Amino acid sequence: MSELHLSRNTIHFAEPLPLQSGAILSGYDLVIETYGKLNADKSNAVLVCHALNASHHVAGSNPDDAKDIGWWDNMIGPGKPVDTDHFFVIGVNNLGSCFGSTGPKSINPASGKQYGADFPVITVEDWVNTQARLADKLGIRRFAAVMGGSLGGMQALAWSIQFPKRLAHCLVIASTPKLSAQNIAFNEVARNAILSDPDFHGGNYYEHGVVPKRGLRLARMVGHITYLSDDDMAEKFGRELQRPNGEPQDYRFSFDVEFEVESYLHHQGDKFSTYFDANTYLLITRALDYFDPSRRYGGSLNRALAEVQAKFLVVSFSTDWRFPPNRSREIVESLLSNKSEVSYAEIDAPHGHDAFLLDDPRYHNLIRAYFEQMLEVQS
Amino acid sequence: MMRADFAAIANWIAPNSEVLDLGCGDGSFLEYLQKQKPVHAYGVEIDDARVLSCVQKGLNVIQQNLEGGLALFENNSFDTVVLSQTLQTIHETEKILREVARVGKESIVSFPNFAHWSHRLSVGFGRMPVSKSLPYQWYNTPNVRVLTVADFEKLASSLGLQILDQCILHEGRQVTLMPNLFGSLALFRVRRA
Numbered sequence: 001m002s003e004l005h006l007s008r009n010t011i012h013f014a015e016p017l018p019l020q021s022g023a024i025l026s027g028y029d030l031v032i033e034t035y036g037k038l039n040a041d042k043s044n045a046v047l048v049c050h051a052l053n054a055s056h057h058v059a060g061s062n063p064d065d066a067k068d069i070g071w072w073d074n075m076i077g078p079g080k081p082v083d084t085d086h087f088f089v090i091g092v093n094n095l096g097s098c099f100g101s102t103g104p105k106s107i108n109p110a111s112g113k114q115y116g117a118d119f120p121v122i123t124v125e126d127w128v129n130t131q132a133r134l135a136d137k138l139g140i141r142r143f144a145a146v147m148g149g150s151l152g153g154m155q156a157l158a159w160s161i162q163f164p165k166r167l168a169h170c171l172v173i174a175s176t177p178k179l180s181a182q183n184i185a186f187n188e189v190a191r192n193a194i195l196s197d198p199d200f201h202g203g204n205y206y207e208h209g210v211v212p213k214r215g216l217r218l219a220r221m222v223g224h225i226t227y228l229s230d231d232d233m234a235e236k237f238g239r240e241l242q243r244p245n246g247e248p249q250d251y252r253f254s255f256d257v258e259f260e261v262e263s264y265l266h267h268q269g270d271k272f273s274t275y276f277d278a279n280t281y282l283l284i285t286r287a288l289d290y291f292d293p294s295r296r297y298g299g300s301l302n303r304a305l306a307e308v309q310a311k312f313l314v315v316s317f318s319t320d321w322r323f324p325p326n327r328s329r330e331i332v333e334s335l336l337s338n339k340s341e342v343s344y345a346e347i348d349a350p351h352g353h354d355a356f357l358l359d360d361p362r363y364h365n366l367i368r369a370y371f372e373q374m375l376e377v378q379s
Numbered sequence: 380m381m382r383a384d385f386a387a388i389a390n391w392i393a394p395n396s397e398v399l400d401l402g403c404g405d406g407s408f409l410e411y412l413q414k415q416k417p418v419h420a421y422g423v424e425i426d427d428a429r430v431l432s433c434v435q436k437g438l439n440v441i442q443q444n445l446e447g448g449l450a451l452f453e454n455n456s457f458d459t460v461v462l463s464q465t466l467q468t469i470h471e472t473e474k475i476l477r478e479v480a481r482v483g484k485e486s487i488v489s490f491p492n493f494a495h496w497s498h499r500l501s502v503g504f505g506r507m508p509v510s511k512s513l514p515y516q517w518y519n520t521p522n523v524r525v526l527t528v529a530d531f532e533k534l535a536s537s538l539g540l541q542i543l544d545q546c547i548l549h550e551g552r553q554v555t556l557m558p559n560l561f562g563s564l565a566l567f568r569v570r571r572a
Contacts, residue, residue: 329451332441336421336453337453343440343441347427366430366434369431369435370434373434373435377437
């Protein structure tokens, strides 16, 4: 069995970064993990963009905690669909995140204090700019592929628009060209949960030595509901009551946790509130809301995608109601309209939005075939 | 294995043209076509395994059910739309033909000819035909419509399609004598009249 060759680095960028909002970040760090080996002509690099609550830790065991397995470990590694025996895969933690890259918890050099509420609002395009600078530092002029699911897919799409010459392939999975009003509404509920937590202190809760846990927990509960399909929830929990073994399945006529699904959501929310940063959650959901490459082209996605050169693989999942297949088809339709190279697969999987993280043979075989074809064309 | 109609269809397609192959299966035809001449092509296919085969061949493939129409494609966006041995598997026959004619400047439609003498004979003896061109039993066939050369001509005319060319084959060879009786595979090149 070949090795993953996991390596983790923090890379400092001293050059100021102008952001879409008009703010300028004087300097910043990005944490990255890489897997596999970069070949001599640096043509085998694959950038993996992460989704809402993920990080640079994409594959393998966390060097600091063997039990922490990368969020896309079923997809990336030796012999896996994105085979690190052939490809050099880079996982990068986005700016504004809470997993090591510069974010609201970092020290603001201007004040000497943690950024907190002062951390500027970040967009998907800003992230792509930081990732392009990262590529420059690594000497990678053109990625073999940029890929991502959900918010990661938006970054991949933005890459194809902002740096059309710098990626050969673009994989947009379970994503959308822009959020719907319903998507934004869910994000707003989540943000409001955080903003109205008494421990939030206008974003400067670090100074108070507290964390707006209740808000984060609620935000995650709302978000989590949108990640699963109705069928999947019915299958997992149905209307089962949360009762110890042997105890009768009777109602207690109270507002405590009654149903299994409530207990599951509480568990997910509690877990999330212990490791995720509230300011980061606000920033990332806002970046999701703002993303709309067609906006500067009078609402025309066709025109936004007119200059793309990458070959695309777009994948959606039938039961995803957060970013349903129709949203992916919008991207496909525009690519077709521009006669761009594109393949589109609609995987009939029961698991809703989260399907893009799960191990479905139809999905994984497709990604494997796509990457194998890349190698074949290269050689 | 190369299907008998591949060469005949490829003959009608111009080099460097835009091609859409509806119900492209495992991509064999598009792969064959691209070896014959440079074209820019997409396939459309519903079946997971066949979509995978297309990706393995490096083809552009769009997974979609043709019954829902061709909403992803703009009017006149292809020089040639190919509907090769797919028409007989579609419920909404008129709808798909209208869509094909909308999206393509020209279209090529091929289908097994139900009026081939061997099929007539089989039905004459009281059994549904099973042959090289209709290789299924009545209970397991993907074909939901059976039609003849004459039927297609009539439908094309009623849909306002002009027949530019036709080629009726049996065992890979062109049939010119009484094609609706002796041909087992029909190919038509059509466009909006």
